[in-house]
Amino acid sequence: MSDIKKVVLAYSGGLDTSVILKWLQDVYHCEVVTFTADIGQGEEVEPARKKAVSLGIKPENIFIEDLREEFVRDYVYPMFRANAIYEGEYLLGTSIARPLIAKRQIEIANAVGGDAVSHGATGKGNDQVRFELGYYALKPDVKVIAPWREWDLLSREKLLAYAETHGIDISKKKNGGSPYSMDANLLHISYEGTVLENPAAEPEEDMWLWTVSPENAPDQAEYIELSYEKGDITAINGVAMTPAQVLTELNRLGGKHGIGRLDIVENRYVGMKSRGCYETPGGTIMLKAHRAIESITLDREVAHLKDELMPKYAQLVYTGYWWSPERQMLQGLIDASQATVNGWVRLKLYKGNVIVVGRESKTDSLFDPNIATFDEDGGAYNHADAAGFIRLNALRMRIAANAKLKRG
Known part of the structure; x- marks a missing residue:
């Protein structure tokens, strides 16, 4: 990994990815390109530009993109055509966003001549897998830097201390932010x-x-x-x-x-x-x-x-x-x-x-009220046909029951 010259970082502008940005510069001594995606998270993404500039990133190496339409059109909608639910309940909200972010990172890496990509997912979670499977599927020879699997900054206190030591401004959220x-x-x-x-x-x-x-x-x-x-x-x-x-x-x-x-x-x-x-x-x-x-x-x-x-x-x-x-x-x-x-x-x-x-559905409905009705259906369905249908479907069970009776 020592020959990495340019890395594209999935960058939010928060504590974790701001520390990662500086860490990549210090440890890998490489040029960093930041990519910030607006996929409807409800927070302003433009402050990430100011933060990246303050950490020495060239303006031409800062990518901030509104991907909301692409996200829903090409990822959420196809998933809901499948009625997808994980383990009977989870509607896969985090999972479905990762392939889009991974795709854009690889596209940006190809455009700017990047030879590596990086993310802020921890070594305990699913996101590291989701990001990296996407990277390798789209650019098989890409190098991946996952700081949480390499560094020793494994607590919020250590991250804050690193930020303070290296002059990284971590703005306080209103009312102290969320504990979650x-x-x-x-x-x-x-x-x-x-x-x-x-x-x-x-x-x-x-x-x-x-x-x-x-x-x-x-x-x-x-x-x-x-x-x-x-x-x-x-x-x-x-x-x-x-x-x-x-x-x-x-x-x-x-x-x-x-x-x-x-x-x-x-x-x-x-x-x-x-x-x-x-x-x-x-x-x-x-x-x-x-x-x-x-x-x-x-x-x-x-x-x-x-x-x-x-x-x-x-x-x-x-x-x-x-x-x-x-x-x-x-x-x-x-x-x-x-x-x-x-x-x-x-x-x-x-x-x-x-x-x-x-x-x-005026043109594609398979529901026929003339057949489904409990009232007189005008001969659309012959009730007597059900007898043979039932006997044929019962045949294997009747054979098994007779065999059981013979065994006593």
């Missing part, structure tokens, strides 16, 4: 650490930033209608929106009604269990609505096959294999299933609940 380790983007915000490290302790109410508690949500339900084209939401209440606009508005509506809070203990890829809390208001609405529109537009066996494949797809996203051939193969299959997923879904939002109250 947090990650946010347009899909979710996560909380880990401090009191949450005890899985028996209930999160404090003032931890949640995006959602009101269901108890304090409006007493009046709110109805919304989502329009779908090929499995993606294109409009809310008849108003056409871009993917990022859709998710932003659904976050607002879900947060208002106390939707999308989650408290789980998950199995990290590196082998440990971790307790985390998440707010995913818009994503929670999207998942419920997407399954509703699929319920009338997907063939039964196609829908069931998607459900069987979904846990594998979700695991691939969670563990960082977004750029793997198997995820891309699954995506092609999933996207092909969405050709007929067109129409609208009407939802009622009320005190933490997302309730489907209607769905319709």
Whole structure:
């Protein structure tokens, strides 16, 4: 690694990555290029430019990009076509952001002649895996610097001491900032650490930033209608929106009604269990609505096959294999299933609940009221056919039962 000349760092401007920036300069004696992505984390990203300049980074080596539309269009939407959930609950908010950041880092490295990339993920978490699998998939010969696996600055106190020694300005957040380790983007915000490290302790109410508690949500339900084209939401209440606009508005509506809070203990890829809390208001609405529109537009066996494949797809996203051939193969299959997923879904939002109250597809619906009716169907379905159907499906069980009787 001693021959590294230029490294592209995923840079937030916070304590960890500011220390990493200086550490890279001092330890590797290389030129550092910073990349800051706006993926809807809700904080200003421009201050990162000022911080990078103060640490000696040339203006032409500072990249700050608004990736919100690309994030939702090319990552969140494809994932929700699959109805992906990890371990039955987690909507993969942090996981799905990493492949986009990794892609842009590699693209920037290629553009500026960088021979290495670096990130601020710790050696205990999933993100180191997600970033680096992305790097290697997109640039096989790239060198990767993961400071948390190399240095001895393994506590916040040591990081602060390093920053003070090297004159790194670490601005105090208002009201002292949050005690939690947090990650946010347009899909979710996560909380880990401090009191949450005890899985028996209930999160404090003032931890949640995006959602009101269901108890304090409006007493009046709110109805919304989502329009779908090929499995993606294109409009809310008849108003056409871009993917990022859709998710932003659904976050607002879900947060208002106390939707999308989650408290789980998950199995990290590196082998440990971790307790985390998440707010995913818009994503929670999207998942419920997407399954509703699929319920009338997907063939039964196609829908069931998607459900069987979904846990594998979700695991691939969670563990960082977004750029793997198997995820891309699954995506092609999933996207092909969405050709007929067109129409609208009407939802009622009320005190933490997302309730489907209607769905319709004028051209692609497989729901035939003439067949499904409990009233006279005019001969569309012959009830007598069911007898032979049942007897054929019961045949193997009858054979097994007879054999058991013979055995006594």
